[in-house]
Amino acid sequence: MPLLDLKNLSISRGEGERNRIIDNVSLTIDQGDIRALIGVSGAGMSLIMTAIVGIRRRGLTYSAERYRIDGTDVQKLSPARRRRFIGRKIFIIFQDPRMNLDPAMTIRRQFREILSLRNFHDRWYRYPGWKSRRMENLLIRVGISNYRKVLRSKPGELTDIECRKINIALALAYEPELLIADEPLSAMSVSSESQILSLLDSVNKNEHLTMLIGTNDLAPIAKLAGSVSLLYAGQIVETGKTQAVLSSPKHPYTRRLIRSMNEMGGELDHDEMFSELGGIFPSWPELPIGCRFGPRCPMAERVCLRTPPAVKLPQGHVWKCHFSAPSDSE
Amino acid sequence: MTSGTIRHWASCLWGTFRGRPLFLTGLIGLICYIIIIAAGTLFMGLDPYRQNISEYFVPPSLSFSFETGFNRFIMGTDDLGRDIFARVVFGARNTLFAAVFAAAAAAAVGIAAGFAAAISGNPVLNILRRTMLFLAATPSVLIAVLMTAIVDPSLRHVAEAVALSLLPGFISSSYRIAADELRKKYVIALRTDGAGKMYITRIILRNTAYLFAGMTARAFSTAIIDIASICFLGLGAHHATPELGLMISEGMAFIYRGNYWCIIFPGIAIVSAVLIVNIVGSALKTAIRKGVFENASS
Amino acid sequence: MSTSEQPILSVKHLSLYTGELSLRSLLLEHRLIRRKPVLSNISFELFRGECLVIMDDGRSSLPALIDILAGLRRQSSGLILCSGKVLTQDNPRRSSIIRPIFARSERTLDNGLDIGTTLDIPLRFSTELRPEERLARIRRTLELLRLPPDIIYEYPSNISPAESMRVSLARALVLMPRILVSNSAFMDLAPTIRAEMMNITMMLRKDYHITQIFAARNIDIARKISDRILIMANGTTEEFGETGRVLGNPQSAGTKKILENFSTRYRYSPVRD
Numbered sequence: 001m002p003l004l005d006l007k008n009l010s011i012s013r014g015e016g017e018r019n020r021i022i023d024n025v026s027l028t029i030d031q032g033d034i035r036a037l038i039g040v041s042g043a044g045m046s047l048i049m050t051a052i053v054g055i056r057r058r059g060l061t062y063s064a065e066r067y068r069i070d071g072t073d074v075q076k077l078s079p080a081r082r083r084r085f086i087g088r089k090i091f092i093i094f095q096d097p098r099m100n101l102d103p104a105m106t107i108r109r110q111f112r113e114i115l116s117l118r119n120f121h122d123r124w125y126r127y128p129g130w131k132s133r134r135m136e137n138l139l140i141r142v143g144i145s146n147y148r149k150v151l152r153s154k155p156g157e158l159t160d161i162e163c164r165k166i167n168i169a170l171a172l173a174y175e176p177e178l179l180i181a182d183e184p185l186s187a188m189s190v191s192s193e194s195q196i197l198s199l200l201d202s203v204n205k206n207e208h209l210t211m212l213i214g215t216n217d218l219a220p221i222a223k224l225a226g227s228v229s230l231l232y233a234g235q236i237v238e239t240g241k242t243q244a245v246l247s248s249p250k251h252p253y254t255r256r257l258i259r260s261m262n263e264m265g266g267e268l269d270h271d272e273m274f275s276e277l278g279g280i281f282p283s284w285p286e287l288p289i290g291c292r293f294g295p296r297c298p299m300a301e302r303v304c305l306r307t308p309p310a311v312k313l314p315q316g317h318v319w320k321c322h323f324s325a326p327s328d329s330e
Numbered sequence: 331m332t333s334g335t336i337r338h339w340a341s342c343l344w345g346t347f348r349g350r351p352l353f354l355t356g357l358i359g360l361i362c363y364i365i366i367i368a369a370g371t372l373f374m375g376l377d378p379y380r381q382n383i384s385e386y387f388v389p390p391s392l393s394f395s396f397e398t399g400f401n402r403f404i405m406g407t408d409d410l411g412r413d414i415f416a417r418v419v420f421g422a423r424n425t426l427f428a429a430v431f432a433a434a435a436a437a438a439v440g441i442a443a444g445f446a447a448a449i450s451g452n453p454v455l456n457i458l459r460r461t462m463l464f465l466a467a468t469p470s471v472l473i474a475v476l477m478t479a480i481v482d483p484s485l486r487h488v489a490e491a492v493a494l495s496l497l498p499g500f501i502s503s504s505y506r507i508a509a510d511e512l513r514k515k516y517v518i519a520l521r522t523d524g525a526g527k528m529y530i531t532r533i534i535l536r537n538t539a540y541l542f543a544g545m546t547a548r549a550f551s552t553a554i555i556d557i558a559s560i561c562f563l564g565l566g567a568h569h570a571t572p573e574l575g576l577m578i579s580e581g582m583a584f585i586y587r588g589n590y591w592c593i594i595f596p597g598i599a600i601v602s603a604v605l606i607v608n609i610v611g612s613a614l615k616t617a618i619r620k621g622v623f624e625n626a627s628s
Numbered sequence: 629m630s631t632s633e634q635p636i637l638s639v640k641h642l643s644l645y646t647g648e649l650s651l652r653s654l655l656l657e658h659r660l661i662r663r664k665p666v667l668s669n670i671s672f673e674l675f676r677g678e679c680l681v682i683m684d685d686g687r688s689s690l691p692a693l694i695d696i697l698a699g700l701r702r703q704s705s706g707l708i709l710c711s712g713k714v715l716t717q718d719n720p721r722r723s724s725i726i727r728p729i730f731a732r733s734e735r736t737l738d739n740g741l742d743i744g745t746t747l748d749i750p751l752r753f754s755t756e757l758r759p760e761e762r763l764a765r766i767r768r769t770l771e772l773l774r775l776p777p778d779i780i781y782e783y784p785s786n787i788s789p790a791e792s793m794r795v796s797l798a799r800a801l802v803l804m805p806r807i808l809v810s811n812s813a814f815m816d817l818a819p820t821i822r823a824e825m826m827n828i829t830m831m832l833r834k835d836y837h838i839t840q841i842f843a844a845r846n847i848d849i850a851r852k853i854s855d856r857i858l859i860m861a862n863g864t865t866e867e868f869g870e871t872g873r874v875l876g877n878p879q880s881a882g883t884k885k886i887l888e889n890f891s892t893r894y895r896y897s898p899v900r901d
Contacts, residue, residue, distance in 0.1 A: 524750060
């Protein structure tokens with residue numbers, strides 16, 4: 001049973017297909033998996049991720065055909081129970097590392113807040129000093145060795161990378177089942193990036209934390225993510241296990257992305273130009289009808305004005321295109 | 331400036347007030363207040379000084395006839411037979427004018443000084459600014475009381491003292507706002523473009539104007555209360571001058587005789603003025619922010 | 629690039645110290661202000677039309693170096709020479725010589741000004757052109773970057789991310805600088821926009837011989853776009869030289885360590901068939 005089973009989430013600003021900012025997005029994440037959600041500049045991604053956690057924006061209508069977490073149908077719960085349930089299962093880390101932290105509280109207090117929220121399944125929980133020991137252990141776990149100083153500090157006194165690690169430590173303190181990270185690697189130097197990535201990897205393996213990572217570039221996390229979903233203009237165009245999608249991409253957009261990843265990865269000579277996609281990225285209110293990649297797709301025809309059907313391969317490789325078996329020579 | 335700009339600001343103002351009953355109420359209140367004060371002092375021939383010894387402590391009554399106008403005093407009379415309504419109208423004018431002067435002077439000088447300190451980066455100004463921070467934390471009334479205790483009482487001195495007491499707050503706030511804005515990337519980009527300090531000052535002022543509008547409105551309402559308080563303490567206007575705080579202090583003795591109207595009406599005048607100023611100030615702040623940041627083409 | 633011509637940019641022994649009031653230094657060294665080195669002894673050379681990529685170990689205050697090059701900060705010691713002539717911070721022509729590109733356009737474009745004004749500001753303050761000439765220059769720059777000419781009436785909040793990235797570049801180019809500096813080499817952008825921007829900068833190098841300096845986080849991209857590479861560690865120059873030589877045959881141990889850090893094990897590597 002998948003941990004997150006979200007089917008056909010739509011977020012609209014009005015009536016009709018062209019007002020659907022997020023158009024029938026489905027995310028099915030299995031337990032223990034790391035899913036990368038690849039999309040441009042976070043406009044659609046952040047909406048989806050905050051919608052999963054239950055944060056809504058005024059003026060937008062949200063609807064989903066099915067939304068289950070760990071088997072429980074979330075939409076059938078009362079609002080209060082829903083909040084508690086989602087809050088218990090999911091933890092979200094935002095793009096700005098300081099957004100998760102209260103700038104006026106020391107780190108120790110922020111840990112205390114989280115650790116006091118409920119009973120943890122640890123028989124030593126009631127013993128004095130448990131919380132302190134736990135927060136120290138968590139900080140060591142995320143690679144912060146000067147934990148005493150960090151605990152005493154407020155977020156403003158800490159560096160960005162430390163704040164990101166603290167966010168992950170807080171997430172671990174909370175013991176959720178699903179961790180959602182909105183662009184966790186933005187504006188990071190390379191050494192910080194590799195630290196965070198290995199931390200996420202080990203957290204996923206040791207604490208069995210399922211993850212949904214939203215980013216605009218697959219390349220840095222290609223070997224970390226077990227599966228990947230590609231988002232274009234509010235539609236998920238392809239989903240599947242990373243290996244499968246990388247080795248045989250089916251959707252034209254995916255193919256373009258992989259070609260561009262190859263080029264960035266050093267396939268070109270010094271003087272060659274990168275291949276460009278051409279056209280502009282559609283955004284509300286000028287969203288195309290039907291397949292939103294149509295205007296920029298080399299294979300587009302009239303039929304692409306209608307919503308493309310989903311084509312499935314075994315093992316969860318799904319994509320939406322009218323041309324179900326595009327030739328591999330592009 | 332094209333006509334589009336005026337239209338843009340008009341639509342921002344309209345957009346701010348529309349659909350927000352609180353702001354609309356404040357605006358209506360402001361208009362009524364201004365009309366009453368203007369009409370009262372300019373047209374209606376009210377005299378706050380005339381004493382009718384025979385008609386002292388007349389309770390308020392609204393009897394009205396079309397031939398003779400108001401037969402009795404709307405708000406009653408005080409112990410010397412002076413028309414309370416006239417005194418409230420003139421008193422409100424005095425208090426408000428003094429408050430406007432105090433707030434405007436403090437704002438103009440304070441914002442200019444704070445900006446100058448932030449943008450020029452002059453270390454001397456910086457030190458001055460830090461001392462202001464200490465003064466800014468002190469309640470303004472205290473500072474003003476200390477100042478008026480030194481000089482002879484008059485409304486003008488009260489206004490000046492209140493202005494001085496509001497000044498440190500403006501200086502330190504405007505410094506902080508300017509310094510924060512200077513650190514922002516778009517200002518750094520302007521510096522690399524070669525823009526001079528004057529231009530950067532203009533741009534920063536434009537982008538932070540709404541903050542100052544809110545601050546000035548708050549300063550205005552603080553000034554109203556401070557001026558009324560100081561006059562209440564007797565350190566301000568001469569005792570015959572109509573002034574709201576003074577009227578309250580005079581009226582306090584009369585309550586025990588059941589003559590509530592000497593105190594209630596000046597009190598209502600003060601409270602409503604402060605409320606209206608706060609509400610309309612908040613509305614203006616929103617309107618200015620909209621006007622600067624929401625663009626004509628969107 | 630003939631070696632007989634002078635380098636367009638020559639940085640010699642650039643250092644930056646910050647001072648902080650320190651009681652300890654007062655007692656121990658009899659000096660009230662303790663000097664903390666941010667950058668020490670950075671030296672490199674660049675020729676016209678080349679691209680320099682700077683890679684560092686994450687602790688090296690790269691933004692400080694970029695600030696100094698862009699003229700936002702004054703260095704504590706050392707020289708910056710442009711075509712042999714010393715470039716100081718208060719040189720009024722400096723903006724026309726070295727221009728920074730600000731990447732995050734939502735923060736760097738003033739949302740209360742339309743694009744036309746934003747592009748006009750550098751021209752107004754750093755050149756002596758008349759208004760018609762300024763407008764012509766803006767139009768030509770927009771054309772060069774394939775932006776629609778009507779964009780000068782738009783406001784930053786109304787244009788797409790790809791367009792606003794080009795507008796940031798236009799703002800840098802409108803002064804026709806000789807050198808462009810950028811702290812991120814478009815790393816934070818989505819891959820599609822990044823490809824476009826890199827093509828544009830490559831075109832600027834080839835056709836207009838505009839020298840470029842980028843800070844990069846990706847060895848493969850660095851190898852592709854750069855002619856020379858500067859490796860910084862702990863605020864000093866670790867190694868500098870032609871890209872092929874440095875990356876293929878790194879001399880110092882520090883360089884090797886930094887280069888190792890860059891190949892993260894999670895990164896996608898193209899399947900070469």
